[in-house]
Amino acid sequence: MRIARASAAIYGLSHSTVEITAQQWFARVHRADILRLQTEYIRAFKQRRNELVNEFRFVRPGGEVKWIEARSLIDYDGAGRAERITGVYIDVTERRKAADHKSCSSPSSTIASRTCLHASRRSPGILESIVSPRMSLSMFSMGASTLWRIRTLS
Numbered sequence: 001m002r003i004a005r006a007s008a009a010i011y012g013l014s015h016s017t018v019e020i021t022a023q024q025w026f027a028r029v030h031r032a033d034i035l036r037l038q039t040e041y042i043r044a045f046k047q048r049r050n051e052l053v054n055e056f057r058f059v060r061p062g063g064e065v066k067w068i069e070a071r072s073l074i075d076y077d078g079a080g081r082a083e084r085i086t087g088v089y090i091d092v093t094e095r096r097k098a099a100d101h102k103s104c105s106s107p108s109s110t111i112a113s114r115t116c117l118h119a120s121r122r123s124p125g126i127l128e129s130i131v132s133p134r135m136s137l138s139m140f141s142m143g144a145s146t147l148w149r150i151r152t153l154s
Contacts, residue, residue: 001025007089010068012060030057030065045082050074052085055092067096 001020008017011028029037033056044052052072057065072087 010066010089010091011058012062012064012066028059030059033057044074048076048080052087055096065093066091067093 001022002018003011003013003020005015005018008015013020026034026038037054037056040052040054050073052074053070055067055069058068059065069090069092070087071090072085074082075084075086077083
């Protein structure tokens with residue numbers, strides 16, 4: 001995998017790094033995102049999609065977690081196999097933090113408020129993978145309730 005200097009900086013790699021293996025790259029994808037990310041790529045390849053946009057967490061050397069938005073163009077060979085992916089990686093960590101803060105600081109229900117507080121103290125990031133701030137109130141409450149049930153079982 002060839003990477004640009006800007007991408008190397010986002011990933012916390014040396015500026016002289018221009019190539020890493022797919023295995024090295026996937027080893028740094030946050031474990032909670034890896035299966036979803038792999039599934040999104042496989043689905044895009046099977047559907048022969050030319051574009052793919054996704055967000056995932058990347059763990060930099062030293063343990064710092066960054067949210068990355070990947071915008072990719074996929075080229076296929078004559079047999080329909082993906083042969084090249086060209087794209088850009090954008091660090092959206094601050095945008096995600098602001099969205100998380102907004103959804104937890106002004107929720108519309110008491111259970112959502114308690115769940116946001118509880119989730120942010122125990123493991124920030126897990127709530128956002130289950131409950132999206134773009135959900136309707138009933139979906140948010142259902143997600144918050146599901147999260148609460150999962151946590152009480154652990």
